[in-house]
Amino acid sequence: MKRTTYIIAGFIFLASVLSSQSIRITKPLGGDEWLKNTGHSIQWITSGEMSDKVKIRLFNAAGSTRIMDIANNEDNDGEFTCNPNMFNSIRNGGYRIKVRANNSTISDMSAIFYIGPLPTIDNTVDIAGSGDDNNLHIPPAKQKLLDAINNTKKLNINLRGNIEISYPNKGTNWRLKLGDIALPFPIRVQWEKSALGKHENRVKIFLNRRINDRYMRKNIVLDANAPNSGLFTGSISRNLITSVYTITIKTLGGKLLAESELFHITNAENDSN
Numbered sequence: 001m002k003r004t005t006y007i008i009a010g011f012i013f014l015a016s017v018l019s020s021q022s023i024r025i026t027k028p029l030g031g032d033e034w035l036k037n038t039g040h041s042i043q044w045i046t047s048g049e050m051s052d053k054v055k056i057r058l059f060n061a062a063g064s065t066r067i068m069d070i071a072n073n074e075d076n077d078g079e080f081t082c083n084p085n086m087f088n089s090i091r092n093g094g095y096r097i098k099v100r101a102n103n104s105t106i107s108d109m110s111a112i113f114y115i116g117p118l119p120t121i122d123n124t125v126d127i128a129g130s131g132d133d134n135n136l137h138i139p140p141a142k143q144k145l146l147d148a149i150n151n152t153k154k155l156n157i158n159l160r161g162n163i164e165i166s167y168p169n170k171g172t173n174w175r176l177k178l179g180d181i182a183l184p185f186p187i188r189v190q191w192e193k194s195a196l197g198k199h200e201n202r203v204k205i206f207l208n209r210r211i212n213d214r215y216m217r218k219n220i221v222l223d224a225n226a227p228n229s230g231l232f233t234g235s236i237s238r239n240l241i242t243s244v245y246t247i248t249i250k251t252l253g254g255k256l257l258a259e260s261e262l263f264h265i266t267n268a269e270n271d272s273n
Contacts, residue, residue: 021048023099023108030111030226031186031233039084042070044099044108051102052076058087061094061112061184061235076101092116094184094235111223112184112234163203165191165247165260172263176238184235189222189247191230191258200251203228207236208246210262225252242267 027043034040042056054076058068067090074080095115100107167190168174176185189205203226206219226232228251247260 021050021101021104021106022046023050023054023101023106025097025099025108025110028097028110028113030113030223032113034087034113034115036088036090036116037084040082042080042082042097042099044078046076046078046101050076050106051104053102055100055102056080057098057100058090059096059098059109061096063096063098063109067095070097073102087115090115092183094186109225111226111232163191163193163249163251163256163258165189165249165258168247168260168263170261170263174236174263174265175268176236176240176265177268181238183238185238186233186235187222188234189232189249189260191249193228193230200253200255201228202226202252204250204252205232206248206250208248208259209241209243210246219248222247238267240265240267 023044023046025042025044027041028034044054052075053073055072056070056074057066058070059066068086070082070086071080092115094112096112097110098107167188174185174187178185204224205222205226207222208219220236222234222236223232243265244262245265246262248258250257
């Protein structure tokens, strides 16, 4: 009986040690711009016992494709300085950094940042989408549908707390074909939190296409583990179809869920109106 108790206690102790191990990237931050021919610092914070060496990788903005091995056996001391010429051959655009402890699965991936100049877009809409565009040109039939849904229908979602998305809102139009179409389209999402909302410090952010108050396809994950800071900056593909969309924010603990008003995304290449 005692032996069984010791074994169980050992497993509990081991589980607690493993769960306390973590890596958190503190630099780059979402929306940072890394100019080429310039040295840049990657920084992270660790907790718990783990390898004293890490691997550092550069991924695409979606976090799905490894672009470059930055370091393979770097000291796990919380900082690595990149050679000024390291990213000169990389295409300008959005990327993520991943830091992983050697011989383990303990890792973290940064929010989207930019290598090279930030995308240039029309003066009427700034990098975060906060400009007031007086020439949105939302097709009349689609604007009528947008107004009808926003004004007469409740979104089919269970609002279980006090997070309120303030941007994008009704009337927002992200015009994807502004600027360099080879680069991701930069966006921002803003939300307000009550005291309750502040208790959960990480959120998952989705982009959803909707027609007639129904989701039309699988949600696009903008960030699976973003800080619950009230502001997210990132990017989306410029090839999204013209349609009505919403943003959904869900805390990782699952206690709070919020959805934005419906807004419009236009793309001149697939907009028949």
